[in-house]
Amino acid sequence: MKDSPGLTPLITTTQIRKRIAVLAGQISHDFDSREPLMIVSILKGSFMFTADLVRALSIPCTIDFLQASSYGTRRSSSGTVAITGSITVKGRHVLLVEDIIDTGLTINRIVDHLRLQQPSSIRICTLLDKPAARRFPCTPDYTGFRIDNIFVAGYGLDDRERYRELPCIVAVER
Ligand SMILES: O=P(O)(O)OC[C@H]1O[C@H](OP(=O)(O)OP(=O)(O)O)[C@H](O)[C@@H]1O
Ligand code: HPA
Numbered sequence: 001m002k003d004s005p006g007l008t009p010l011i012t013t014t015q016i017r018k019r020i021a022v023l024a025g026q027i028s029h030d031f032d033s034r035e036p037l038m039i040v041s042i043l044k045g046s047f048m049f050t051a052d053l054v055r056a057l058s059i060p061c062t063i064d065f066l067q068a069s070s071y072g073t074r075r076s077s078s079g080t081v082a083i084t085g086s087i088t089v090k091g092r093h094v095l096l097v098e099d100i101i102d103t104g105l106t107i108n109r110i111v112d113h114l115r116l117q118q119p120s121s122i123r124i125c126t127l128l129d130k131p132a133a134r135r136f137p138c139t140p141d142y143t144g145f146r147i148d149n150i151f152v153a154g155y156g157l158d159d160r161e162r163y164r165e166l167p168c169i170v171a172v173e174r
């Protein structure tokens with residue numbers, strides 16, 4: 001990160017790649033005997049994780065997207081989640097793919113929103129989990145890395161819309 005002063009590498013590209021291989025193996029095993037798994041990627045933050053995760057799966061899946069936004073240009077949640085996008089999950093086995101679960105507000109709003117359509121099941125896969133920041137309960141079914149209560153960016157995650165393109169996760173200077 002020579003060109004980005006203030007950024008401390010936290011999780012390397014290699015660590016991410018290896019961890020995704022393990023997660024994809026577990027997911028492929030758990031959903032093996034079911035109908036095609038319905039991947040629902042929560043944008044924007046999960047675009048890179050989703051792209052790498054689905055390529056590592058060995059089971060058939062479909063891929064849909066919802067956008068959920070609550071941080072905007074802040075480093076703390078606004079407390080209001082704007083959800084955009086329309087998908088049909090009735091009768092499907094859904095795997096929500098998130099980049100990070102922080103307070104837990106976004107994932108709770110999305111699960112409530114989708115449950116109204118009566119999917120067969122909803123499971124949650126997150127690359128990062130910040131349990132110390134939780135204000136709304138959530139226990140993900142698949143977790144890449146548990147991290148401390150610090151603001152991070154890279155690999156899809158942003159700090160005021162910056163750094164999404166980085167191939168690794170960095171801690172952002174406060
Ligand atoms: O658990 P929470 O406290 O709700 O935080 C997690 C959510 O916040 C971020 O989304 P953001 O609102 O920044 O939108 P973005 O993905 O477009 O950056 C992140 O991508 C998660 O979806
Ligand atoms: O630590 C974070 N980084 C980027 N986006 C986020 N959204 C919730 N927590 C974070």
Ligand SMILES: [Mg+2]
Nearest residue numbers: 045071072158
């Ligand atoms: Mg964001």
